Amino acid sequence: MITGEIRSKVDALWNAFWTGGISNPLEVIEQITYLLFLKRLDDLHTLEENKAARLKRPLDRRIFPEGADPKKRSYDDLRWSRFKHFEAKEMFEVVNDHVFPFLRTLGGDGSTYAHHMKDARFTIPTPALLTKVVDMIDAVPMEDRDTKGDLYEYMLGKIAAAGQNGQFRTPRHIIQLMVEMTAPTAKDTICDPASGTCGFLVAAGEYLRDHQPEILRDPQMKRHFHEQAFHGYDFDNTMLRIGSMNMLLHGVEQPDIRYRDSLGQDHAGEEEKYTLVLANPPFAGSLDYESCAKDLQQMVKTKKTELLFLALILRLLKPGGRAAVIVPDGVLFGSSTAHKTLRKMLVEEQKLDAVISLPGGVFKPYAGVSTAILLFTKTNSGGTDHVWFYDVQADGQSLDDKRTELLPPEKLGATPPALRSLGGVGLSPEDHAKNNLPDVLSRWRTLRPAINSQPSTINSVELARPRTAQSFLVPKADLAAQNYDLSLNRYKEVIHEEIAHRPPGEILARLAELEKDIAQGMKELEGMLR
Helix, strand or coil: CCCHHHHHHHHHHHHHHHHCCCCCHHHHHHHHHHHHHHHHHHHHHHHHHHHHHHHCCCCCCCCCCCCECCCCCEHHHHCHHHHCCCCHHHHHHHHHHHHHHHHCCHHHHCCHHHHHCCCCCCCCCCHHHHHHHHHHHHCCCCCCHHHHHHHHHHHHHHHHHCCCCHHHCCCHHHHHHHHHHHCCCCCCCEEECCCCCCHHHHHHHHHHHHHCHHHHCCHHHHHHHHHCCEEEEECCHHHHHHHHHHHHHCCCCCCEEEECCCCCHHHCCCCCCEEEEEECCCCCCECCHHHCCHHHHHHCCCCEHHHHHHHHHHHHEEEEEEEEEEEECHHHHCCCHHHHHHHHHHHHHCEEEEEEECCCCCCCCCCCCCEEEEEEECCCCCCCCEEEEEECCCECECCCCCCCECCCHHHCCCCCHHHHHCCCCCCCHHHHCCECHHHHHHHHHHHHHHHCCCHHHCCHHHHHCCCCCCEEEEEHHHHHHCCCCCCHHHCCCCCCCCCCCCCHHHHHHHHHHHHHHHHHHHHHHHHHHC
């Protein structure tokens, strides 16, 4: 975790950008991304130099060439370890006039990072601000993967906090829940077709490091992890740069992060390529038929992006592959032919495993729409027997625009540190009322081994839960009877408070007494008025 001191420096730096005239948080993070990339280039070059010195032979690979650039500046001066010592004015001149033009020439080295840096623009306005940024980055122990990853995540969090471009950022604790529920394996090929800042891919990589550390010891598995396991697509070049750097700072050397309109025709060749899809696709619009892949339109004839992305995900998955996808509630109960067709497809042709209903404020402050997580497995032969529903009522944060944390950090998220210290004991009822996510994961892990086998082996505790409970199972026949409506409220039963009533005879007798009392009172009132 990053220290309070580094947080304070980042906050001060952010304020410096704003007072310096850069008010768009995406531009701030983009400029910091370029500088982080430059520092990494220098670190790699230093490693090559040390290796050559130990082996007493020339460098295998030179990132910074020998000699001078076209403007007659030594390439050595373009290295982070050199220009960070220059006085402010000279540093600004070197970075602006020499480093960034050099950066744009690196696209041919084959790395996804260099490819996304080819149109890098330097927009930091003053030497003083550049000096502050360089000093802050230089103070972070960049050899510590956790620290530099946390630093970048903290800065990305400021995009959402600013209320701008927040659609690119799914809350980290929701991502963590989805990754934990799908439990990535070392053999998985993972895709996010709307990758944004690559939060899902980063979380999947961290899960693998924590749960299957052998992947970094076995050469073949290590190569798969660094070069073949992670695939992300987006059509925003800024997001591609930021997402690539996020992956790099979390220790993934060569992820496949590329420009692609996922709903366009250019997903040919991607069919049945992935074993796990994690996504929060855009669902705030529609597109015209001409720009959409024809094979997706054949699956579900619609202009709605949320339905088309679900169809795309089914295309991308290999048989046996699984997915966890965030959808707006309208997908669950929409009455159009396309809505019904897609839901029926998930239930009858594939294997729908779970519907996790999320509270309406999860995506505030930039979206108030109610959402759910769908978990399903591609089978092409059905297999849905029971679908597990969970009604999440609290995610650890307030559901207003402020999204204030309701519990201490050790009790937040899907796998709170406090649970590990308690030996796996769940949160107290009071804490659970503020954070349901650990309970979602606990119940799912009890259910999951059984839900993927024969229906007779489904965990008896979950099977016995009434529909008044926070989670329950619904048989496929009930879903079919409701026209494949997947909204939780269609199946959840509400406990009505029982009120004790007196017997009718007693009520009538009491009414008669009241009538007599009223009549007597009227007589007394008339006497007083005489």
